[in-house]
Amino acid sequence: MTYSPFEEIGSPLEQFSIIPLIPMKIGNLYFSFTNSSLFMLLTLSLFLLLVHFVTKKGGGNLVPNAWQSLVEFIYDFVLNLVNEQIGGLSGNVKQKFFPCILVTFTFLLFCNLQGMIPYSFTVTSHFLITLGLSFSIFIGITIVGFQRNGLHFLSFFLPAGVPLPLAPFLV
Template identity: 65%
Template sequence: MYSPLEQFSIISLIPIHFGNFYFSFTNSSLIMLIATGLFLSFFNFVTTNGGRLIPGYKQSLMELLFEFISNLIEEQIGKQGKKFFPLIFTIFSFILICNLIGMIPYSFTVTSHLVITFGLSVSIFIGVTIVGFQKHGLHFFSFLLPPGAPLILAPLLVVLELVSYSFRAISLGVRLFANMMAGHTLVKILAGFGWTMMSVGGIMYAVSLIPMGIVFALTGLELGVACLQAYVFTILTCIYLNDAIHLH
């Protein structure tokens, strides 16, 4: 019997290794390459010749996306966050496209692998920390002690705040990974259950319409989750940048 988790298997397409080090081109690498290619091709196509005065639906979609990310940065970070627009826009677009590609049957969901989402979250965590030190220098450590806190509690509060701050590097990636993996697994289980009932025939064929109907409903829900998780990942990145720039 096929396992619902087989959809997350990493398959080596072009084996590349040097001794004990493996750098194979996998199905995960292929999907990320396709996602990046689609992202660049779409925006290059839309922005060719500076766009149109009266935008078509493609240009309108791009402008809507630009406006959405711009407003998000304005609300969460303020005017100082405008210089981070390319980073935030790229993060949102990349995660969104990868999530949506994963909804195509027989494709691969890149964001369902912890190594990918954890790599993204750790990279963002390191970058945000660097921004904090560039902006405030050693005064950035004041972020670990809430204003107005009693000095007698400082040692305990600093440890708690340091653990909480460091945990951002984990929680940001785990949240995306867990939601995408759980949703795809559930859809696969219900689809397999419904298909098994249909293959039995008789009254079970009619009963199988129930799980298959749930699968279609969950597929629509997963499309919403794919967009929502890209938004959540992006808005949390904005919040972390806001904390690094403005401290408490």
Template identity: 70%
Template structure:
């Protein structure tokens, strides 16, 4: 959209960066106006919506992360930001002429690997070199130990990759099907003629698929949030 050159470096402003900034802006504006002047003693609809999101995150943190309450609360900001941004970022692509950031394979692995690297750093700060004992789980027979040491780090890296690919694949597949059906419905409606009701059928299918896609976008935000709840538990408590 906007080419930006700094010396020999190229930092273009793209659709992805624009809609990620818009998503964060929407979240910040919503929370700002809801909490303005301390909020209302009797919550309105918007305040109830924000409080519902805020209350659902500690439940996920408490269920997935074991240990003291102070340890759990350290991860609350990370999980809250991940959930709110994903909840807004996934459905925003359903708005006409908008852009679905999470339907691009370069964005979602970047997010998942960033989370994984951060959690790995937390585990290293907590346990030092002992944090790498994840490569040798408890109960592994001694003859299988060399294979476990080789395979477990690969599995550890691939879980971050799978987290990003899962979100990308679900969002791309759903949005692509809606786009294809929309183009088909437009073509059928422009044909005219007597069997008009038959031509309206793809139009109603588009409405139904749009509802199902919204039903996929919100749970995918929850799934993308649950995994960063499980990973800190593994990093802190190890085995």
């Protein structure tokens, strides 16, 4: 029998399998701490440590180092994105949405950057993670939209001056 070095290499799809690290069963419910949970916590911890060490000396240095410049760049990028994309609102109202957008952006950025590391787990490669994140944001935006604008919120999806028979094709 001959030895092949490729016998030790597993399937490339093994990187997408969710492995329970700490299984927990409470009654009929099954909870477990998985590799997906581990890498989400690792991503969160790394980002919080980065921000902590960058700002540990009373808000950072007057002359920023490379890490402080990175954090400031991410902050300024998302701030400019919010100011340019959310139109028709005053600056105070836009700033209410800024923390949610900043946290979502940095979480996705660092999860995807961590997934670029070989033999690492990519959290956003799973449909349920992206579905849960996007669905919760969609529901939140819809609730805030109806609270602020009532039924007029639906008119934002239809351009002004469009004939009513074309409305089902545009919405």
